[in-house]
Amino acid sequence: MTTKSTRSAAGPPAADRHRSARTVLSERADFWARSLRGWDLAFYLGCAIAACAMLVTGGLVAAVALSIGILVLLVVTYLTIGRRAAVSGSEPLALAYLAVLVVATVALVWIDPVSTIILFIAYSQIWFFSPSRRIGVAICTVLTIGVFGALVVTSPEEGVANIVAQGALALAFAVLLGLWVTQVAEQSEDRADLIARLEAAQEELGLSHHAAGVAAERERMAQEIHDTLAQGFTSIVMLAQTASADLHRGEAERAAERMALVEQTARDNLAEARALVAAFVPAGLQGSTLGEALERLAGRFEQETGVRVELIVPTTGPGVPVLTRDTEVVLLRAAQEALSNVRRHAAAQHVRLMLSAGGDPADGTAGVRLEVVDDGSGIAPSAQEGIGLRGMRARVRSGGGEVAVGGVAEGGTRVVVTLPMPDGDTTDSATTDSDPPDDGTTDQETAP
Template identity: 50%
Template sequence: MSASAPPPAADASEDEGVDRHGFWLRTLRTWDLFFVAMLGVYTVALLVDAMPAHRTVLALVHVAVLVVAYALLGRQAALRGDPHRADAYLAVLVVVMVVQVGLGGIGSVLLFVAYSHIWFFSRRRVAGVLWSVALTVGITASASTRLRPDGAGLAEIAGQFAVALVFAVVLGLWVTQVAEQSEERAYLLDELRAAQDELAASHHASGVLAERARLAGEIHDTLAQGFTSVVMLAQAASAELDHDRVDQARTRLRHIEDVARDNLAEARALVAAFAPPGLDDGGLAAALRRLARRFGEETGVRVQVEHVTDDGVGREQQVVLLRAAQEALANVRKHAAASSVTLRLVRTGDDVLLEVVDDGTGLAPGTSEGNGLRGMRARVDAAGGALDVSGAPGAGTRVRLRVPAPAAADDPDTVRTAPTDPTVPPAHPQEQP
């Protein structure tokens, strides 16, 4: 139970589940002060005692021996966790105490130091008991030799020291138990802190990965699609100029400027973590109509907008639905070779349903999902909804997603029909999902 036990990283004592080295090390300064105070009081008492001079000198010499032994053996054992130095110090302590009691005077005062140090430096409970018994037997024999009592006197001396022994053992065992519990609590607290730190680090790493995934999805659904439009419009403008169709080329350039401005607004919104800027002007319904109109102008694909309503649709759901519509139309642009697209958004009970249907080349059997559809599915799943993509070769493709929405301010079964908003012809294929 001691300062002489190995550090926490080493093996614990065989009969003890808790290493108390750390506990004793933290209290070493207090033990130093206690030791110095007791020896100071004892030294003063020796100097004023009426004991013969040669005995006083011998007692002071042994006090000095005890001080040196504590400094070189005891304290170093506490600092280094050295059991051999601790045993050597306890042996010196027992000898000094036997001599002090044998010299008479008030040598028994040092028993407070002796018994406490035995329990401080003993590595195990049994070692503390054995050292306490050895000290008690030694001082009993020393006192009996000095006083030479009769049978009754010897029994009285033995009884007094036996009481001191019982008190020392009980107190030592109790302090040992306190030390063990304190070290166990400290160990558990360290374990808890380590677990909390590890959990916090794990949460931080998960948050970083989640934020990266979110930003990747946002960039794919906004900036990347916008740059794709810019490239295609620039190619179209170049073709118009090659055929001296300046007015048409100027129209393409105007579209490029509009897309670039939109991309700039999206980039600023991403940096500031705002919602899509398109939702700030008229909400989701207006944003979808603008999206359809611009898509038609850029591609020549006829876009029919039907049954668009955003009544009671929360902001988070609006973001999911707008991004899904953007991705679906981007896939039509790149893969579908469609001539017309129908976009509808309706409120059905507690859900909002978005459909984007084209009349393009459709999906070949076994077509795998690309990054765009995987990102769309992740968004819909996070919103608690469901996504279905279906189609057949030559029969077009339908993207259908459903997300739950907060209770609408109006009757949830009410579906408002918006006037259709068409545009005109050519295109490209639907993303191999």
């Protein structure tokens, strides 16, 4: 039996015909083709069994011949109308075939009562081709009345009450079984449709996550390149130009010093490139602490620009932040970007770079604070942030922190990066003072 009771017509379900997923359509079409072949086989086998039963009963030759002729007519109608209705889903063709099926079945039983065996085929095909439950029940009722009415006329010896009881039982069995199988099949189709939609949604979600991951990784790599290789190449270009100017002035010794810095910066850039390819931590943090990496960064910046850098990094004692590697990476990149902006825009003579424990006094949360202050030209209120500063903000915010950029009263620019830390990530209570501790635990590095 099939599930056409609530569908628009016989044939593949309407939901399948409107599905956009080609693979689902292909799979359901293959299933429908296999099912139709099974119905063909069942129909032909049932007709063959009915024909054999008519021949075995040994009735009148004319009656047997007429019955066989009606069976042949039914088979031809199935091939020309019924099967077309099953393949095309045409409701008029399906109803036309069912009309022929009912008339042929009643005629066969009228001629020979043994033809009631054909009811097994007739009831099943009614539910196979009926466009709705109501039509299926109505056609089953008409067929039952016709068949058992013919038996009352042709076999009165069986007793009218007995025949009517058999007809009622046959009708109840056909209707109940047809409705139940239809319900089960429709639920199976609905579940199959739901599974197909879920699979399509999962595939779309997977593609969306993949695209988002690719975009995020591209953005991360672009920011990493900007914070490391691009700044290094900028330093190399500036040092090379300075060395060229020294040579023109005949200052070969100073030019040699500049070229040595060019070589060292190029080596650092190579190390950063290898670290990016290997997806490791920044080369400056490999095998060293954040304080040591900042010290090297400040020293190289002084050598390349001549700008004095005052480095304030607590090393031991109270208030020393204990940082995770991810936090150290964010702080180092922020320091690199801040110094790069000083190099390109500030025209400064002095820079103070300070790392200290800090947090939010309002809620008592622990944190770490990086402050970079220069005495340069300052930042215009209408100035727009470049890609470097925007990338710094995005990187810091991904770690739950904030970036503040503003001017200072004496002239210059202050960049403050604040990152949170879990409780217990400092060796002692955090301090939010901008000045270095008085216990001599700071490491200050100035230009020689």
